[in-house]
Amino acid sequence: MSGFWIMLTGALVATCCAVLGCFLVLRRMALVGDAISHAVLPGIAIAFLVSGSRGSFFMLLGAALVGFVAVFLIQLFQSGGVQSDASIGVVFTALFAVGVVLISLNARNIDLDLDCVLFGEIAYVQWNTLEFGALSLGPKAVWLLGLTLLVIAAVVSLFYKQFKLCAFDPALAAALGIPVAVFHYLLMGLVSMATVSSFESVGAVLVVGLLVIPPAAAYLLTDRLGTMIGLAVVIGIVSSVAGYGAAVWLDASIAGCMVCAAGVQFALAFLFSPSHGLVTRRRRLRAAALGGRAG
Amino acid sequence: MLNLLTDPNLRWILLGSMLLGLSGGVIGTFSYLRKQSLIGDTLAHAALPGICIAFMLTGVKSVGLFLVGALLAGAAATLSVTLITRYSRIKPDAAMGIVLSLFFAVGIVLLTRIQHSSYGNQSGLDKFLFGQAASMTSSDLYTLGGVALLLVIACGLLYKEFKLLCFDPGYGRGLGFPMGLLEQLLLGLTTVAVVVGIQAVGVVLVAALLITPAVSARYWTDRLGVMTVLAGLFGALSGAAGAWISSGVSQLPTGPISVLAATACFVASVLFGPRRGLAAKLLGRRSARRRWLAESAGVAARANIQAAMQATAQAAVLTDGQANVHDNAHPNVHSAAHANERGASV
Numbered sequence: 001m002s003g004f005w006i007m008l009t010g011a012l013v014a015t016c017c018a019v020l021g022c023f024l025v026l027r028r029m030a031l032v033g034d035a036i037s038h039a040v041l042p043g044i045a046i047a048f049l050v051s052g053s054r055g056s057f058f059m060l061l062g063a064a065l066v067g068f069v070a071v072f073l074i075q076l077f078q079s080g081g082v083q084s085d086a087s088i089g090v091v092f093t094a095l096f097a098v099g100v101v102l103i104s105l106n107a108r109n110i111d112l113d114l115d116c117v118l119f120g121e122i123a124y125v126q127w128n129t130l131e132f133g134a135l136s137l138g139p140k141a142v143w144l145l146g147l148t149l150l151v152i153a154a155v156v157s158l159f160y161k162q163f164k165l166c167a168f169d170p171a172l173a174a175a176l177g178i179p180v181a182v183f184h185y186l187l188m189g190l191v192s193m194a195t196v197s198s199f200e201s202v203g204a205v206l207v208v209g210l211l212v213i214p215p216a217a218a219y220l221l222t223d224r225l226g227t228m229i230g231l232a233v234v235i236g237i238v239s240s241v242a243g244y245g246a247a248v249w250l251d252a253s254i255a256g257c258m259v260c261a262a263g264v265q266f267a268l269a270f271l272f273s274p275s276h277g278l279v280t281r282r283r284r285l286r287a288a289a290l291g292g293r294a295g
Numbered sequence: 296m297l298n299l300l301t302d303p304n305l306r307w308i309l310l311g312s313m314l315l316g317l318s319g320g321v322i323g324t325f326s327y328l329r330k331q332s333l334i335g336d337t338l339a340h341a342a343l344p345g346i347c348i349a350f351m352l353t354g355v356k357s358v359g360l361f362l363v364g365a366l367l368a369g370a371a372a373t374l375s376v377t378l379i380t381r382y383s384r385i386k387p388d389a390a391m392g393i394v395l396s397l398f399f400a401v402g403i404v405l406l407t408r409i410q411h412s413s414y415g416n417q418s419g420l421d422k423f424l425f426g427q428a429a430s431m432t433s434s435d436l437y438t439l440g441g442v443a444l445l446l447v448i449a450c451g452l453l454y455k456e457f458k459l460l461c462f463d464p465g466y467g468r469g470l471g472f473p474m475g476l477l478e479q480l481l482l483g484l485t486t487v488a489v490v491v492g493i494q495a496v497g498v499v500l501v502a503a504l505l506i507t508p509a510v511s512a513r514y515w516t517d518r519l520g521v522m523t524v525l526a527g528l529f530g531a532l533s534g535a536a537g538a539w540i541s542s543g544v545s546q547l548p549t550g551p552i553s554v555l556a557a558t559a560c561f562v563a564s565v566l567f568g569p570r571r572g573l574a575a576k577l578l579g580r581r582s583a584r585r586r587w588l589a590e591s592a593g594v595a596a597r598a599n600i601q602a603a604m605q606a607t608a609q610a611a612v613l614t615d616g617q618a619n620v621h622d623n624a625h626p627n628v629h630s631a632a633h634a635n636e637r638g639a640s641v
Binding site for chain 2: 025028029030031033034038077080081082083085086087088089090093094096097098100101104105118119205206208209211212213216219220247250251252253255256257258259260262263266270276278
């Protein structure tokens with residue numbers, strides 16, 4: 001049973017991240033996702049200090065706010081003339097450092113050690129269950145992630161057309177009267193939410209892997225956004241199941257193995273994708289050259 | 296706090312952290328100008344599996360070996376980013392995200408393997424994640440300090456070449472410099488700086504040691520030489536602050552404190568940097584407005600005098616009995632009155 005809950009949690013994390021990651025990869029903001037996943041740490045630490053528990057809904061909101069602040073600061077420094085990747089670097093390291101200091105100073109009050117910050121404790125997810133009377137309703141993390149997934153799915157499907165247009169042609173979107181900035185911040189807010197709910201399971205750094213790697217692999221397999229999202233979700237779920245298997249076999253970090261499994265799938269897509277794979281393209285070129293010589 | 300000056304061990308640690316910060320700042324200047332700031336982040340995360348493999352193969356904790364392992368892993372990471380961007384339609388930022396998280400994941404898997412298995416002397420390997428300057432032994436310090444010093448000297452010797460590389464590589468190629476080789480060299484030096492910085496600041500935050508001092512220094516000057524020196528200075532200051540404060544308070548890892556010190560430098564630069572800083576911009580805007588008002592007041596005063604002279608002239612004409620000129624004179628008088636008002640409001 002424990003394996004089931006862990007895989008379910010992993011699959012939910014991967015699904016949340018994969019859906020949003022597609023838009024991040026298309027908008028060339030993969031590193032903003034990286035920045036947000038680090039920057040929400042002070043929000044999480046403060047929420048811990050205030051509420052004394054993990055997994056509350058307020059924590060989600062608080063962290064989403066901190067995510068907003070991070071994106072806002074990045075934009076602010078960029079418009080002030082700092083290069084974009086440097087401003088990302090300055091903002092996320094500063095916020096992450098604040099978070100680490102808060103956690104280490106209040107180590108007694110915060111039930112969260114620094115290893116967990118980096119690579120999560122998905123193995124303990126099943127012990128922290130939601131009780132309703134005498135009834136055990138399953139791990140809290142699953143409920144939190146389910147809620148997050150519901151919000152993400154609702155928002156993305158409701159504004160699918162707008163998100164799509166903003167991802168591919170922001171100028172056209174603006175010309176058509178779509179508030180591009182609003183959708184930008186909406187996407188960033190969703191990314192913050194997904195990061196925070198996944199945080200406990202996979203940690204700050206490995207969230208980035210699930211945000212970027214499955215969508216990037218899917219991007220190599222298809223040219224359609226809808227298919228890309230679907231493929232990314234499938235790749236994410238396969239990574240969480242295969243990663244859990246590998247982790248049990250190797251006796252190593254589950255979250256780390258999940259990201260490694262995603263990496264293997266990306267490598268396969270990179271080499272053997274029917275349309276964009278390295279090996280397939282080479283072979284097609286050679287076939288064309290041979291055919292040309294024969295003809 | 297005072298024991299810092301009397302305790303020789305702490306003094307060495309302080310000196311070592313300063314050297315590490317200095318080399319990070321100096322190298323960071325060049326990677327900032329080459330718009331490759333976040334490559335340091337990728338290299339740092341990628342160093343983790345290298346360190347773990349070096350430990351698993353040899354079973355000893357030696358900074359020299361870790362340096363070699365991390366260098367090889369860093370080289371593999373940069374190669375992967377280049378390969379992914381060259382041979383597929385993945386953009387550089389996503390490629391960096393992929394390589395960063397994948398290498399880090401491999402590192403985490405190896406680290407947990409090490410922790411779960413019976414490698415005896417593994418304690419302290421996880422200090423690499425957040426940095427603990429106080430855990431450095433004196434031989435580590437000699438190695439790291441020496442490497443950091445070499446880095447700074449290399450940058451000094453190749454200053455002219457790197458300057459060309461940052462600002463006009465095409466011109467450099469025209470002059471006959473091997474630009475490709477220099478680029479690889481700078482990348483290699485960046486990797487070394489990141490790897491030695493890890494000991495002081497940790498894998499996750501070492502990127503800040505490269506980026507933040509360089510960005511702060513950019514606020515103060517337009518000259519590369521000054522910027523390099525300033526960035527090195529900011530880096531050394533933050534390294535010292537991190538080592539000092541974290542040696543006093545036991546729960547605090549060194550890395551975040553150093554990063555916060557560097558961030559404080561950055562905020563000060565954003566606020567008070569000459570010309571680019573917020574205060575300078577506000578002051579400049581205000582003085583420009585005052586100048587404009589003064590000028591327009593001067594113009595208004597001149598216009599006043601002219602208008603008055605015209606008015607008297609026209610009044611003289613009017614007294615001659617040619618009433619039709621009055622209509623022409625009127626707007627002039629009107630605008631003079633306006634100018635008067637504006638002058639008064641200043």
